Amino acid sequence: MVERRRLLDFLPHLILIIGVAIVAFPVYVAFIASTWDAATISNGSMPLRPGPHFAENYYRTIFVGTSSSTREPVGTMMLNSLIMALTIAIGKIAISLISAFAVVYFRFPFRMTAFWIIFVTLMLPVEVRIFPTYKIVADLNMLDTFAGLTIPLIASATATLLFRQFFMTVPDELVEASKIDGAGPMKFFVDTLVPLSITSIAAMFVIQFIYGWNQYLWPLLITTKDNMQTIVIAIKKMIVTQDALTEWQLAMATAILAMLPPVLVVVVMQKLFVKGLVETEK
Amino acid sequence: MEKRVVFNGKLLPYLLLAPQLLITLVFFYWPAGQAVLQSFLVQDAFGLSTEFVWFENYQVLFSKPEYYKSMLTTAIFSSLVAFFSLSIALLLAVQADRHIKFASGYKTLLIWPYAVAPAVAGVLWLFMFQPSLGIVSQSMRVAGFEWNPLLRQDHAMMLVVMAATWKQISYNFLFFLAGLQAIPKSVIEAAAIDGARPARRFWTIIFPLLSPTTFFLLVVNIVYVFFDTFGIIDAATQGGPAKGTETMVYKVYSDGRSGGDLGGSAAQSVVLMVIVIALTAIQFRYVERKVQY
Numbered sequence: 001m002v003e004r005r006r007l008l009d010f011l012p013h014l015i016l017i018i019g020v021a022i023v024a025f026p027v028y029v030a031f032i033a034s035t036w037d038a039a040t041i042s043n044g045s046m047p048l049r050p051g052p053h054f055a056e057n058y059y060r061t062i063f064v065g066t067s068s069s070t071r072e073p074v075g076t077m078m079l080n081s082l083i084m085a086l087t088i089a090i091g092k093i094a095i096s097l098i099s100a101f102a103v104v105y106f107r108f109p110f111r112m113t114a115f116w117i118i119f120v121t122l123m124l125p126v127e128v129r130i131f132p133t134y135k136i137v138a139d140l141n142m143l144d145t146f147a148g149l150t151i152p153l154i155a156s157a158t159a160t161l162l163f164r165q166f167f168m169t170v171p172d173e174l175v176e177a178s179k180i181d182g183a184g185p186m187k188f189f190v191d192t193l194v195p196l197s198i199t200s201i202a203a204m205f206v207i208q209f210i211y212g213w214n215q216y217l218w219p220l221l222i223t224t225k226d227n228m229q230t231i232v233i234a235i236k237k238m239i240v241t242q243d244a245l246t247e248w249q250l251a252m253a254t255a256i257l258a259m260l261p262p263v264l265v266v267v268v269m270q271k272l273f274v275k276g277l278v279e280t281e282k
Numbered sequence: 283m284e285k286r287v288v289f290n291g292k293l294l295p296y297l298l299l300a301p302q303l304l305i306t307l308v309f310f311y312w313p314a315g316q317a318v319l320q321s322f323l324v325q326d327a328f329g330l331s332t333e334f335v336w337f338e339n340y341q342v343l344f345s346k347p348e349y350y351k352s353m354l355t356t357a358i359f360s361s362l363v364a365f366f367s368l369s370i371a372l373l374l375a376v377q378a379d380r381h382i383k384f385a386s387g388y389k390t391l392l393i394w395p396y397a398v399a400p401a402v403a404g405v406l407w408l409f410m411f412q413p414s415l416g417i418v419s420q421s422m423r424v425a426g427f428e429w430n431p432l433l434r435q436d437h438a439m440m441l442v443v444m445a446a447t448w449k450q451i452s453y454n455f456l457f458f459l460a461g462l463q464a465i466p467k468s469v470i471e472a473a474a475i476d477g478a479r480p481a482r483r484f485w486t487i488i489f490p491l492l493s494p495t496t497f498f499l500l501v502v503n504i505v506y507v508f509f510d511t512f513g514i515i516d517a518a519t520q521g522g523p524a525k526g527t528e529t530m531v532y533k534v535y536s537d538g539r540s541g542g543d544l545g546g547s548a549a550q551s552v553v554l555m556v557i558v559i560a561l562t563a564i565q566f567r568y569v570e571r572k573v574q575y
Binding site: 111 | 285286288292295296298302305306307308309310313316317320373377378380390391392393395396397398399400402403406407408409414420509513531535538548555558562
């Protein structure tokens with residue numbers, strides 16, 4: 001603070017409180033809607049305070065499923081989302097760690113070619129090559145499988161670049177010391193390099209978990225069976241456009257459940273999240 | 283930069299690289315190559331024979347008014363989202379940077395929408411602005427404003443812009459805050475001693491010093507609007523009404539889904555690839571990513 005003025009002390013708080021309120025408002029409305037019954041919402045008389053149907057709506061959403069559009073209970077879908085997000089996050093980290101290790105700690109023919117092959121994929125988001133990729137997954141008989149859902153999203157340059165950058169900062173003396181101790185490359189990797197990278201790995205995990213959980217277009221194409229659906233694509237199917245049939249209270253309960261895990265991850269692991277976000281953009 | 287000390291190994295490095303290279307080749311290069319190849323081919327109606335036609339698919343694509351319309355929609359959508367999410371985030375970041383109490387609390391309360399899936403964000407905003415029962419659209423009707431994103435293209439565009447902006451503020455806020463905190467306080471104090479008021483200090487010192495961050499965020503935001511807003515559009519408007527919110531990425535999807543013109547759809551994919559590559563090149567070439575934390 002350079003100078004003190006009463007107005008300047010109060011104004012930032014006011015602006016930030018308004019900002020926080022605007023940011024939180026849509027979620028608040030969704031939560032309120034998830035505690036009322038269908039009739040109150042559909043005749044447009046929903047008050048802005050919690051209603052009496054909280055337990056009933058969430059029980060029905062998680063264990064029973066909604067009647068009209070999706071027959072599968074949301075509990076199953078959350079499990080699918082969890083498996084997908086964990087596989088993508090762990091898979092990405094695993095293959096990126098070893099490929100970055102190979103690129104940094106070995107000298108071999110076509111090393112830079114391999115690096116560039118990986119690097120260029122930064123520029124090809126799945127959205128631009130969606131149908132050819134879908135066709136390959138279909139040809140490999142991987143539709144409606146977790147392998148089809150996750151493997152095509154596992155390869156990405158982001159994590160490899162991040163780990164490469166981190167490995168570059170690891171002092172050479174550590175390699176020399178392990179060599180003197182007679183340790184081979186894999187022993188060095190497991191006993192020295194991975195423990196040193198643990199913060200980077202955790203930060204990467206937070207970012208990739210959110211990325212995996214929030215996938216939309218890919219699961220929409222790959223899953224046709226109800227029991228393979230993820231929670232994010234289920235919400236959209238619950239909303240019947242231009243129709244009074246939408247059970248908004250259940251759709252909103254599903255929306256709250258769909259955002260809960262990734263939002264919790266961000267709030268609880270805020271430091272790692274910020275670190276991951278910043279590092280993946282470098 | 284290279285390591286001086288390395289391990290020896292003939293086969294091991296290839297084995298370590300194999301999983302990632304295999305997945306990359308099968309799921310990145312092969313489909314991208316297919317898209318490029320297909321964009322030069324025309325298939326007959328029964329899928330029996332294909333013919334190599336050079337750039338005919340592209341000529342057809344660029345002669346269609348719908349394609350220019352989706353380009354225009356994308357341009358409007360990305361400029362509105364970039365403008366609003368950058369300015370709101372900057373406003374909030376400047377306030378949070380004033381060393382006020384609870385600054386870290388505000389940070390936590392502002393960054394979480396990053397974790398909300400685009401499709402979920404679309405549904406949340408759709409619910410508030412649903413013409414008959416939405417809580418905001420009802421108050422608008424009371425105020426005498428007839429709101430209907432299901433019929434009016436401009437209303438639908440506003441809806442997706444709001445949802446996309448809402449989701450992107452958190453990201454921009456984090457980077458702006460970091461950028462602001464990297465500006466040396468002595469520079470600002472010197473200006474204050476010279477008699478510069480807060481507004482003047484902001485526009486003549488802080489804003490120019492933030493320009494690398496702003497430019498970096500601008501590119502990131504455009505990439506975000508191009509590719510990550512698919513879920514928002516699909517959940518809130520499905521590209522409608524009458525294709526009023528159909529961006530280029532959404533068009534690839536809806537054209538590809540309805541089937542038929544494989545070559546045309548592939549040509550659209552290739553155009554998008556060129557745009558991403560250009561944006562990424564700009565990002566690497568011109569953006570000084572020296573954000574300090």
